[in-house]
Amino acid sequence: MNVLRIKELLKEKGVTGKDLVGKIGITETSLSRIIKGEQQPRFELLMDIAKELDVDIRDLFNTTKDNGKDSKELFIFKEGKYVSIGELDLSKYF
Numbered sequence: 001m002n003v004l005r006i007k008e009l010l011k012e013k014g015v016t017g018k019d020l021v022g023k024i025g026i027t028e029t030s031l032s033r034i035i036k037g038e039q040q041p042r043f044e045l046l047m048d049i050a051k052e053l054d055v056d057i058r059d060l061f062n063t064t065k066d067n068g069k070d071s072k073e074l075f076i077f078k079e080g081k082y083v084s085i086g087e088l089d090l091s092k093y094f
Contacts (some may be wrong), residue, residue, distance in 0.1 A: 022049040
């Protein structure tokens with residue numbers, strides 16, 4: 001199951017994968033694997049992606065997009081514990 005909206009956001013923002021990887025310092029192969037759900041990006045990489053796409057990190061996840069369907073809460077592993085995507089304190093990153 002792919003929970004990230006990176007491919008959709010790239011299209012919405014008119015940014016190519018090649019442009020994005022050049023700015024965030026990963027390979028096109030890594031980005032492709034992340035988009036397909038084959039590789040889990042670290043938190044800092046998600047922050048870099050969100051910054052380059054000019055979106056809130058929570059917008060990278062499908063469950064933040066209101067589609068009228070029931071959704072499950074998503075968690076990331078950060079600093080040794082699981083944190084709900086909706087509870088992230090992003091103030092220190094901006």
